[in-house]
Amino acid sequence: MKLLICPMCYSKNVELDSGGVSGKYFCKDCGYVGSFILEMSEGDYEEMLKSKGEDFKFRSERDKDRNPTKKH
Numbered sequence: 001m002k003l004l005i006c007p008m009c010y011s012k013n014v015e016l017d018s019g020g021v022s023g024k025y026f027c028k029d030c031g032y033v034g035s036f037i038l039e040m041s042e043g044d045y046e047e048m049l050k051s052k053g054e055d056f057k058f059r060s061e062r063d064k065d066r067n068p069t070k071k072h
């Protein structure tokens, strides 16, 4: 199964916008909306995170228990 990855923040928290009618994708983490999305296998995603470094590994870990109250 392929994962949909946000090209902006590399989150896996991406789904089809408007139920897929628009053909665009929506990132629930950064709010990105667009037709361009990264699609890769779980293994490739892990590899990408490794090549991106600790910051992105941290992001993906943080995704697992996200705090609903955003600090901003």
Ligand SMILES: [Zn+2]
Binding pocket: 006, 007, 008, 009, 010, 011, 027, 028, 029, 030, 031, 032
């Ligand atoms: Zn994003």
